[in-house]
Amino acid sequence: MNRPWFDPETGLLMLDEYVLQMPSFKKIMADDRITEDEVMEQAAAVTDKLKQLDAALSPELKSLATDALCELAVLYAVVRLRTQ
């Protein structure tokens, strides 16, 4: 399924809307309690998806995906540090 990352009308990022629909998110948030096992399970799911991407992407797309993930991580880290 080709889901757009950005709202075509506003240009706003839409990933949060997909997060709400993720079975993993719904399951973990269902009881308002986040356990260590749930975190470990989610980390394993992320690793699994990244390994699938690693194998499926061409070198060019992999470079782009690596940059995008790293830039997002940089933004998240600097915003968190600035607002602490």
Place this chain on the structure above:
Amino acid sequence: MAMFQSTKISPIVLDDLEPVAKDVAAHFERQGFDVEAQPTVTGGWDISLAKGNMFKAVLGMKTALKVSIETGENNTTANAGVGIFGVQAIPTLIALFVTWPVLITQLWGMVKQAKLDDEALECVVTSLKAHAPTPYRQTAGYGAGAAFCTECGGQMPAAAKFCPECGSKRV
């Protein structure tokens, strides 16, 4: 200073900020905004403004331009920034969401482009002036020695080194 936030400081201090909050709410309601105004525990007011698809929902919570008005000892501070409609603080789940920094930047860009923050803060300052008691300008230092800002034309109290309207340094 908080990120993605505009601020205006007025030397006018009112005992009750409710009339100002009502003025701001009415100003934006006339333009078709969804508005919610609520008092804060510190005696200030928090006003949520949202309209159309400018403020998308994030993780199911509607975003908004948040205008907060707080009274200090000698002045009133108005802040305008992106937040969640009807909620005074951004919920932790959103603040910690990995793409929230991207979204808040995008939303703030739209607010700045529409100059919505400037309009809201100007509305607060205008309302503060309208509700200030008549002799206020004397007691607030607007008497002898008062001047007008060379940048924006706003009136400056005699002892002011910076314009209370636009923040420019007194010449």
